[in-house]
Structure formats: structure tokens, C-alpha cells
Amino acid sequence: MEAYLTLVATDSYAAGALILSNQLRDLGSTKEIVCLVTPNISSHIQDLLSKICTVIQVDSIRSKDFDNLQLLGRPELDITFTKIQLWRLTQYKKIVYLDADTFPLKNIDELFDRPSFSAAPDAGWPDCFNSGVFVTEPSETAFNELLALSSEQGSFDGGDQGLLNSYFSSWSTSPSQRLPFTFNTTPTSQYGYAPAHNQFGHNISIIHFIGQNKPWKYQRFSDGKVLPLGSAWEGLRNMVQEW
Amino acid sequence: MEAYLTLVATDSYAAGALILSNQLRDLGSTKEIVCLVTPNISSHIQDLLSKICTVIQVDSIRSKDFDNLQLLGRPELDITFTKIQLWRLTQYKKIVYLDADTFPLKNIDELFDRPSFSAAPDAGWPDCFNSGVFVTEPSETAFNELLALSSEQGSFDGGDQGLLNSYFSSWSTSPSQRLPFTFNTTPTSQYGYAPAHNQFGHNISIIHFIGQNKPWKYQRFSDGKVLPLGSAWEGLRNMVQEW
Numbered sequence A, B: 001m002e003a004y005l006t007l008v009a010t011d012s013y014a015a016g017a018l019i020l021s022n023q024l025r026d027l028g029s030t031k032e033i034v035c036l037v038t039p040n041i042s043s044h045i046q047d048l049l050s051k052i053c054t055v056i057q058v059d060s061i062r063s064k065d066f067d068n069l070q071l072l073g074r075p076e077l078d079i080t081f082t083k084i085q086l087w088r089l090t091q092y093k094k095i096v097y098l099d100a101d102t103f104p105l106k107n108i109d110e111l112f113d114r115p116s117f118s119a120a121p122d123a124g125w126p127d128c129f130n131s132g133v134f135v136t137e138p139s140e141t142a143f144n145e146l147l148a149l150s151s152e153q154g155s156f157d158g159g160d161q162g163l164l165n166s167y168f169s170s171w172s173t174s175p176s177q178r179l180p181f182t183f184n185t186t187p188t189s190q191y192g193y194a195p196a197h198n199q200f201g202h203n204i205s206i207i208h209f210i211g212q213n214k215p216w217k218y219q220r221f222s223d224g225k226v227l228p229l230g231s232a233w234e235g236l237r238n239m240v241q242e243w
């Protein structure tokens, strides 16, 4: 069995998971959609989620690496270690993981044809992958190894991305595991190379709103128009508008 | 014959070319170093350059695509089309091109063993390459095709990088042409993924100071210490300090 999977570890990200799940359906996917939730998620939100996806409860796992999270400027990402529990879901043969702050623009079912493990480059350091979108196969062994790695070495960025890059370290030299950047386009990274967005933007399959300004944080006018947040580029505002 | 090649199209970049050439020698390379200069470069600066490298005069070629350059925020990059004249230098079999704002930290002669055309991903859109560092073989045909492309289609970013990415468009799907990001690490791109710089920084072979804040623009105290410019990350200041 195959499934899309996302994660809601704090109530505020539920908006993302709901929009994401709806969008997958709107784009015509009939795959199962799974949402991992932690015990702190309010029951009202779990009810909402369960209308559109399979809700699976997991424990919170936190990184304790505050130094690296501070370097990243994102203390709240300690909770992203929770993500590794998806490798325990061996009832699914293949999983396409999507962060709750991702938003597909096209049907992406073709991702299930990609080998495990596949991911797209991270714009900050393109020899690492970004861990907001990936294709993988659950395996209890992988879960145990990830858990061991996290307690022995921790994560070089304090979040799941550093941990996963250390574990799947063959990614950078293995071309078949590399997804095009259009499957994890991060318009919020500040050196955005705007001309490339113009040139290749029509190819974008998944937008990923990395960083602090999540689309659900923007204020909207009564006609639905988004109020710009920060000094962001106009193209980004259009993408948030679409969300 | 093989050569490193850089470009000085305005006097202000000469500091970069001089430091770069000296650094290549300090790191033990005995390869020829060539600097392309345009007619506007003052004779005093040409004299200085010719003490350390082979100076070759070329015409200025300018892009007229001000819309895309504005999108990039870099109107001055119209002159980077001048770069394509390196493909005319068929007296060299293989060239390692380095922007004047690059700074090697290790001997990089191994780049001459890479296939033509090789380049590293651009941090803004990692399915494009950054055109500040590349390995190529001069060819009159390539030059003529680049010239034709530039007048027929222009460049999607208004500078050489857009043009070269359109011409060498197989790069993104051809793993053997991909240089590690450590051969063109761009610490000035603002989403810098600082933890990755900490983790992999010791592997960096070439720093590339992309953007407006070139290392020669920083003020320095009398003891040589650099005065921070803009809101840049501390790791960047250390790299400018090293320049």
C-alpha cells in the first residue's frame, strides 16, 4: 500500500495539513493520505483532520540540540525528530512524505515511481537534500538506526534534516535519488534567483514555504487578498495567494 | 595547454583578480593564469595584472536585458556577457573559469580532470548551475552559438548565467557534469543554512562572494580586521577576513 504522509506536531500546523490534503484530492490523487499527530494535538483538530485523512498518533520526539537550532534561527524545530516515526509504519510499502507547509500545484503521484530514498536539493546547501519532501519505504531497521544515530551523534542542524542527511548520506553522489528542485521549490529562501522562478516557474510541482513566514500566518483582506509579510518578493506573495 | 581564466571588465574587480591569482600560486598551482580585460581597464591596472597573469584584451559585450537584470537587482551584470569570449581562446585546450570574486581555499588543479562542461549548482535554483566557476573547452563553434543565442533569445536573467544555463541545458540531468557545491560555495546567499556550513565547511575548496557586497568593498581596521557590512552572518565575516 502506498500513502502520502504529513505531520502535525503542534496545532498551528494543522491548517497546512488540511490545505495540503485537500489540494492532493483536488489534483486528482486517490492515494491514501496519512497524518501523524502527537498527543498534544487538540481533539477538535484531530476530528477535522480525520475527515480528510487517516490520523495516526505518535509520540513527540524532540532533539535537544539547542545550539544548532539557534544557528538555524528556528528553536521550534526540535520537534521535527518526531518525523522519523514514519519509518515504523511498515503497513505502507512506500511513502511520499510532505511537510505540512508544502503545497502541490500539479498531481504528484509520479513520485511513487521514484526509488527509495529520493529527495530534492536544499537551496541553502545544494549537496544536502531538503527534508520537507521525500520518497521512502518504511522499515523498522531504518527507524531503529535513525533513533540510535539521533542519540549517539545528534543532528548537525538540530532538526530532522541534519539527521536524515547524515543517515542517507549517499544521496549527494547518487543521481537516481535526486528529485528535480521543482518538486520542492522553496521561494521563501531569500536569495531566490527570481529570474529562474520566472523561467522555470511553470514547471513547479510542489511549493515549500520554508522558514518562519508560513502561509497561514499571513493576514488576508476580506476579499481573500494576502497582506505582504516581511520584505518578501512579489512572486512569493502570489504563491501565498494561491495557497 | 590548460589555464585558469578570470575576467576584469571594470577596474573595481581587479582587486579580486589579483587576490585570486596570488592565491592560486600560494596554493601551489603552476598552471597558466589568464585574465581577460576589456578596453576600458586602466593601463596601470593592466600592468599590475600582467605581473601575475597573462592579460588578454577582449571587447566588452553587454546584454541589453535591463528588465531581467532589475529582477536580479544587479544592473551592472549586463557586462558579464563579455565572459563568452573565453570560448574563442582555442590556444587553450581546457579552461577552469573563475569569477574575480572567487577565492580558493585549497589547491583546485583537480578541476582540470573534470569533463567539459562542469559546474556546481546555484543555491538560488539548484537545478541551474552557478556560472562563477566552470570547466570548459574553448571552441569557435561554441562561441558562435553562444553569440547567436544571446542575440536571438537573450538570457533569462539578463547576465551570463542565464545564457550559459540555456546553452548547456543538459547540465541538470547529467551527473558527471555536476561539481560538488564545495567548489562554488556561496556564503553570501542569504538563506545560508549555517549548520551545513559548520558541518561541511572544512571541505570548501572555493568560496564565491556572489551579490553586491564584494570582499574588496569591506572597510578594514588598521590591524586588518574587517568591519561587518550589512546584516551578514558571522561565518561570512570570517571568510571575508581570510580573503
Ligand SMILES: O=c1ccn([C@@H]2O[C@H](COP(=O)(O)OP(=O)(O)O)[C@@H](O)[C@H]2O)c(=O)[nH]1
Pocket (backbone or CB within 6 Å): A006, A007, A008, A009, A010, A013, A076, A077, A079, A080, A099, A100, A101, A102, A132, A209, A210, A211, A212
Ligand atoms: O512546531 C512545529 C514545527 C514543525 N512541525 C512539522 O514539522 C515540519 C517541518 O517543520 P517546518 O516546515 O516548520 O520546517 P522548515 O520547512 O521551515 O525548515 C512541518 O512542516 C510540520 O509538519 C509541526 O508540526 N510543528
Ligand SMILES: O=c1ccn([C@@H]2O[C@H](COP(=O)(O)OP(=O)(O)O)[C@@H](O)[C@H]2O)c(=O)[nH]1
Pocket (backbone or CB within 6 Å): B006, B007, B008, B009, B010, B013, B076, B077, B079, B080, B099, B100, B101, B102, B132, B209, B210, B211, B212
Ligand atoms: O562590473 C563588473 C561586473 C562583473 N565583472 C566580472 O564578471 C563576473 C561576474 O559578476 P559578479 O561576480 O559580480 O556576479 P555574481 O557572482 O555576484 O552573480 C565578476 O566576478 C567579474 O569577473 C566585472 O569585471 N565587472
Ligand SMILES: [Mn+2]
Pocket (backbone or CB within 6 Å): A099, A100, A101, A102, A132, A208, A209, A210, A211
Ligand atoms: Mn517545511
Ligand SMILES: [Mn+2]
Pocket (backbone or CB within 6 Å): B099, B100, B101, B102, B132, B208, B209, B210, B211
Ligand atoms: Mn561572482
